[in-house]
Amino acid sequence: MRTTEILLTTLRQAPADAEIVSHRLMLRAGMIRQTAAGIYNWLPLGVRVLRKVEAIVREEMDAAGAQEVLLSAVQPAELWLESGRWKEYGPELLRLKDRHGRDFCIGPTHEEIITDIIRHEIRSYKQLPANFYQIQTKFRDEIRPRFGIMRAREFLMKDGYSFHLSQASLEETYQLMYRTYFRIFSRLELEFRPVLADSGNIGGKVSHEFHVLAESGEDRIAFSEDSEFATNVELMDSIPRADTGALKIARGIEVGHIFQLGTKYSEAMKANCLDENSAAVTLFMGCYGIGVSRIVAAAIEQNHDERGIIWPGAIAPYQLALVPIHMHKSQRLREAVEDLYQRLVGNGIEVLLDNRKERPGVMFTDLELIGIPHRLVFSEKGLDKNTLEYKGRRDEQSADIPLDTAIEFIREKCGRR
């Protein structure tokens, strides 16, 4: 891609009301723009990151045998009345009436919808366990949305739901999802911790949160370096501290949450199934959320410096920035740059060629702000010496590399062999 072919719309300054670094940098990098309080549009650079996160989540959920569905965003009140949540949920549930005056809401989660499907479609114990997920835009009418997409009203979420004949089967899938979340956050190249958590108003007893570690995190988590013990500090009072050893405290951003719901919804909504002995069993249920759009912000909170974002390779909008110096004044350089660009693209490198007629300083500043992990600078001087100047986004110094091994060098840097 060439910078003249995408909406590259960087800002020197973020609006004064952007309080946290990911909000400021996403605005400054031109990844998002606000439509209304807590409601954002994703611009092309932001969408590229969002789609990469989404793809990793989808691949790992599919690999774990979960089945993708797409449940209706607009949900009828009847189902929420049945579960009891129409009354419980409060004003964070965005309610609306259709043209005929019927009550609906825009789903913040989909327990009711999926339970309704399951009670109609699951006819035999042979169809269980079953695990479903979707990746969908959701809405939660936060009273004071803030921190950009970190605590937005409209957000992209992966929500998943599993159904079981027994608690033992639920626990098995719960463990599978735990391991799957481990793989997802590892592939996202984020430093994270799964921690014991409070299951809040979703219901159920056992739950774990997955936190991306970042100083700006809203949650405090306590973990032991000697064991696997980790918990949300909120829960510390209710946990015997004796055998936890020395605890460290860190700040985290919650990006995933898995719950053993038990029979809360299936009892209220009568989701039953006959078991092998033709006895009716109330189904056991688990639910599994990942904040897809929030991950983008959390990744920035964890990976940035004073110059801008530093994307983990797995979710960078482009792997490599190719920056020609005064290319518009040199036919010879233009041709060499074009040739290199085509060879990089041909080798599967996602490269952003900065072909704007801008001063080098302007280009460097923009490309560091938007966080491209690798940079190659190509100048007439380099062309004379048959070298390029390479700099990783976290490097202090740049280094000359030979032009004729550049492709191989970059493939290795980008993990493509």
Add this chain to the structure above:
Amino acid sequence: MRTTEILLTTLRQAPADAEIVSHRLMLRAGMIRQTAAGIYNWLPLGVRVLRKVEAIVREEMDAAGAQEVLLSAVQPAELWLESGRWKEYGPELLRLKDRHGRDFCIGPTHEEIITDIIRHEIRSYKQLPANFYQIQTKFRDEIRPRFGIMRAREFLMKDGYSFHLSQASLEETYQLMYRTYFRIFSRLELEFRPVLADSGNIGGKVSHEFHVLAESGEDRIAFSEDSEFATNVELMDSIPRADTGALKIARGIEVGHIFQLGTKYSEAMKANCLDENSAAVTLFMGCYGIGVSRIVAAAIEQNHDERGIIWPGAIAPYQLALVPIHMHKSQRLREAVEDLYQRLVGNGIEVLLDNRKERPGVMFTDLELIGIPHRLVFSEKGLDKNTLEYKGRRDEQSADIPLDTAIEFIREKCGRR
């Protein structure tokens, strides 16, 4: 994939209120389930088809240089008041108030949002032309939703918007989108016609609809087999018929619509830009829609028989059904089937192995209903002769093929070489 690992939930009969064949077959095949009038959940089999359509649309839009964005689903009334559509649109616009009593709507289209972005972000003529698209769930509060997802209230759409300094530039991108739509519907393996159309209440003067030909189509289109002339019959009165030659009339389902909007929105919302001579220009605008979820239904209207759906290969949920006969009684057959299944998967074939303990007739009926294009039957008798029984979904007769060339045979059938 094995049938025991997906929610295969077929029905013998569709509900009586399902009037058209695609609605009946999507319900019977277990692709969708209704949540409320005109609002549907997509089950795993349906999502697989939807994602394939989506992927083809995305690839072709990207290849045409359009930039993907994700605009907010919930839109503030202010922008719609500016464009005038808050008053114009009528009760099909689903309006709502947030917890603070502010007016919003759930977007049926996004002209206002994208024009608002453009007027803030486009600072120089050098950034134009620019072409954006998104693939998003939308809502139109139809008074009488019917025909399943063909005329649903909630639906998945690709909407695109382009901005230009001149009418000539708009026409150039419009032509590019016309050709891109041609490629998209060709890759979807659908019989279709682009036709001259009325631009309705979206505004603007020139527009084309893309119709999938099907007897059940709601629109009548007239086209010449001697020339490229084709039009929606609604427009026939306003067109001189002299030089159109002999016309044929066919029924079509509108699955795409492209418009030259001109300056309707950019004038109302003051979307201007300085040109090369520093003169302010009101931007020209085009918009380009594709009904992603409607395509799924239209494909069925065009491709079905009395036994069920007949998917075009490009969007089939699985390419091949592998049906073992009484496998559960034969260890030897089970092993041979498992071996063949693994080799098919390893060769990139999307295969659905029917491993249920069902009679062959039940399996055949289900697999024909859900429309898998190719079928291989594997029996003990076949194992003795080293043959499999192949049948294409449109074939009258099945044919024996040698087991040792089965992979090659299927790869060729599925277009994988």
